[in-house]
Amino acid sequence: MIKFEHVSKVYGNGTRGLDDVNLEIQDGEFVAIIGLSGAGKSTLIRTINKMIDVTDGSLTVDGVDVSTLKGGALRKFRRKIGMVFQSFNLVTKISVINNVLTARAAEMSFLRVLFGLYKKADKIKALEALDKVGILDKAYIRADQLSGGQQQRVALARTLAQDPEVILADEPVAALDPVMAEAVMNDFKRINKELGITVLINIHHVDLALQYADRVLGIRAGKIVYDGPASEITEETLQQIYGRKLTDDEFMKEKK
C-alpha cells in the first residue's frame, strides 16, 4: 500500500510540484493520473521511488517511510518498484535481451555485471518477460532497430524482469501512435490483472485513462482535485482538472 500524508514538494526554484497531497493506493490497483503538463504528475510518480525527494509530509510504501531511505536500503526498496518512461530509456546500443537483463543488475554482484555474467535463471526470466509483452522473437536485435511501440514493450519487459510489486509509468504512450498506444495499454492492463501488480500511470490521453484505469487521479497545480473511479468522471470534473472544457477532437476516439 502506498500512502501519501500531507505530502508537498517544492523545487529549488520555488515551483510547487506537489501541494498537500493525501492519497492511499491499495495493492493491485490500476490508477491513472491525469492533468496538464507541469501539474505535478511526474513529480507524484517519482516521489514514490524517491527519484525525487519530498520536502514535506510523509510518504509510506508498505509501512516504510520513503524519505528515511538511503544508500543500500533505498536501492533494495527500488527493486520492487518498476518504472516505465515516456522516451523508453533503453540502452539503444545493446540488444533487446541485454536491455531486459539490466533489470537484474541490481541483484547481482558487481563482478557479474562487469563481465555480463547473467545467470541462466535471469536469462530465462528476461525471455519470459519479453514473451509476456509479445516480442520474444526480437530478443537478439539491437534495441534501436525496433519501432517506438516495440521499444516501449522492451521497457515494459525490463520492468517485469525486475519482479516488481508496483509499476510506475510516466507517460508511457505519449510517444506512440494510437494503435501502438492501445496495444501497450493492453499490456499494462493484462499485467495488472494477471500478475496483480499495482500500476500507476501518468497519461495525457483522457479516453485511454477512462478506458483502462479502475481509478483516476486528477491533479492540478500540485493538488489532487479528483480521486475516484474512472466511471464517475464527468465533463465537469475534467473541466476542473484541465481548467477548461475538452473538445471532442481532443479525444483519440469517439466519446462513449
Added chain:
Amino acid sequence: MFDDLLHVFVPRTYKLPNGKVVKEKVNKTPYLVILVILMIIGCCRIAKVDFGLLIKRGHFFFDMLSKMFPCNWEYWPLMKKAMLDTIIMSLLGSVVGCLIGLPVSFYISTNFKIPKWITVSSRVFLTLFRTLPIMVFACFFQLLFGMGTFTGTMAITVFTFTICTKMMYEYIETVDMGAYEAIQSTGASRPKCIWTAIWPQVKGYYFSTVLLTLESNVKSASILGYVGAGGIGIVLDSQLSLRKYANLGLVVLVMTVTVVALEFLARYGRRKLSDV
C-alpha cells in the same frame, strides 16, 4: 593606386549622383594582417631567428642526410631491443593509463550526482597534471625509479591517464541519461548503472581514445630515452653524439616505419570500432 591602398584603411564617403551619401564601413582585416606580420617579425627577433645562419649552414643538413642513407643494416641487431622496448613501453603505458582513466573519468563527470567537491577537486588536480609535458614526467620518474624502461612506461601511463580522463569525462557528459535513470529506478547501485547504461554508449569513443593515445605515445616514447627513460631515444642520442650517421639512418628509418605502421593499424582499428 596609392589612393586606393590608403582607403583600404581609411573609410571613404561616397556621394551618389542623386545626392545620397553612403559611408563605407571600416574593414578590420587589413589591420589584422599587419598586426600578424608585425608579431611574426617581433617573435623572430626575440627567438633570435637568423636567416643568414640558415642560408650559411642549411646545406649541411643534406650532407647529413647523404651520410645517413644508405644506412648501416648491420646495426639492426644492436638496436632492435631498444625499438621493441619503445613499442612495448607505449603499448603498456597507453593501455594501463586508459584502464585506470576509465573509472576515474566516470567519477569526475557531473552527470551522476557525485558530490561536487569530489568532481571539482579531482578536475583541478588533473588539470594541474595535464599542464606537464611527458618529458617532465619522465625526468621526475627517472629520479624516482632510475634509468630504464620502467621509468618510460610510468611516464607514458601517467601522461595517458591525464589525457584519457579529460577526453572521456567531456564525452560522458554528453550521453543520454534516460537509460541510466531507468536502471537506477530498478535499485541498481551507481557503478552498476554506469556499467550497464553508460558504458555501452561511450565504449566506441573509449576504444578510439585508447588507439589515439597509443599512436601519439609511440612518437613521444621514441625521445623519452634522451632523459634516461628507456627505448630508442637512448640509441638516437648516443649515435648522434658519436656522429655515426649510417647507424642513425637506420634508427630514423625504423622509427618512421613503426610510427606509420601503427598509425595505419590504429586508423584501421578505429574504423572497425566506429559502430560499436
